[in-house]
Amino acid sequence: MSVGVSPAARTAMALWISHLRAIDGAASHTLTAYSSDVAGFLAFLHRHRGESLGLAQLAGLGQSDMRAWMAHERNRGLSGRSLARALSAVKNFIRWLAAREGFDATHVLSAKAPKYQRKLPRPLSVEAAAEVLEQVEVQAQEPWIAARDSAVMTLMYGCGLRVSEALALKGSDAPLPEVLRIRGKGDKERLVPVLPAARKAVADYLRLCPFPMSRYEPLFRGARGGPLNPRLVAKSMERARLGLGLPATATPHALRHSFATHLLAEGGDLRAIQELLGHASLATTQVYTAVDQARLMQVYQAAHPRA
Known part of the structure; x- marks a missing residue:
């Protein structure tokens, strides 16, 4: 994870992953994917804002931050499906953090995932x-x-x-x-x-x-x-x-x-x-x-x- 992410934010992410594992019973590959998605999101925010990223900064995220992150992900070639999954992970983390720290996460939770053509299963006859x-x-x-x-x-x-x-x-x-x-x-x-x-x-x-x-x-x-x-x-x-x-x-x-x-x-x-x-x-x-x-x-x- 980026060195610009504060120890408090790192600790919060670790506690969130532990919560998913212990309370929600998430599978190990799901936890790995979620952890990678949120770590990438936090690293982008540090570069985008040009400041150390702590809990106060996460509580103050706005729609412009979310739009900038999603535009960055699409520009680097991330598919709509993958971005939708990453956004789901970010929302899950911020929702959990908002409940824990007592802030309003509306701007993050209202971000809309990009539309993509869902692949149909390919069964055998x-x-x-x-x-x-x-x-x-x-x-x-x-x-x-x-x-x-x-x-x-x-x-x-x-x-x-x-x-x-x-x-x-x-x-x-x-x-x-x-x-x-x-x-x-x-x-x-x-x-x-x-x-x-x-x-x-x-x-x-x-x-x-x-x-x-x-x-x-x-x-x-x-x-x-x-x-x-x-x-x-x-x-x-x-x-x-x-x-x-x-x-x-x-x-x-x-x-x-x-x-x-x-x-x-x-x-x-x-x-x-x-x-x-x-x-x-x-x-x-x-x-x-x-x-x-x-x-x-x-x-x-x-x-x-x-x-």
Whole structure:
């Protein structure tokens, strides 16, 4: 952080990060990103104002300061999406600091994020998802590793789990129950139904796994018995994608997108899908309605080509 930022401001930022970790249960990568965004904001203010930046200066921030910072970020090539994330971090910090120090943060909190075109998720088709699971099951040389990769990806597609959530499962979670308790982002818990196919895939993996399964150790193991690295899941998916000729968007996370999109296409309730995915906001889940509409339009245009 810039040397022009006062010790009091540094301490406040450290306390804010501790608050996010302890009270809000923010994930480590979120804390890293927020810390970097706010540190960059404070460093800019020091240069922009030409004075040491303390709590009094933070309490006196105005609209011109916010506009100058956002213009600086855009001029150095920051995308609208990234700037919106940085602004969210800055607002979170200033809101917390204002409540703690008792000042009015209206000028900061009223700053509007730039508009940007939100990228739609890129799910696989139902057929492609099935082909991926079949391909993963046969492409590894060792049968237990093939069964492991198949189990991980079946959980992601069949239950809508994130890679991190699947790899966080412990030996105590096996054999998988009909309903699994998942601890997701922000340390939030949700209940996820487990399809028979997913339970069978995990049971097949456990039957072949050469390592003893302690209830406190990771369910999914690497080749030497340690926790399975998510990069190996990505590599397995990449081999399947190349073997099937699928686009680069066919990533492990695309299986989670496919879970949500296929449920919606079959008449699934949006609120229920939100709960299954563990989204904090329904707005996050609503992006899948746009995906479904886009696919419907593609089918319509293929069936009714223009003359």
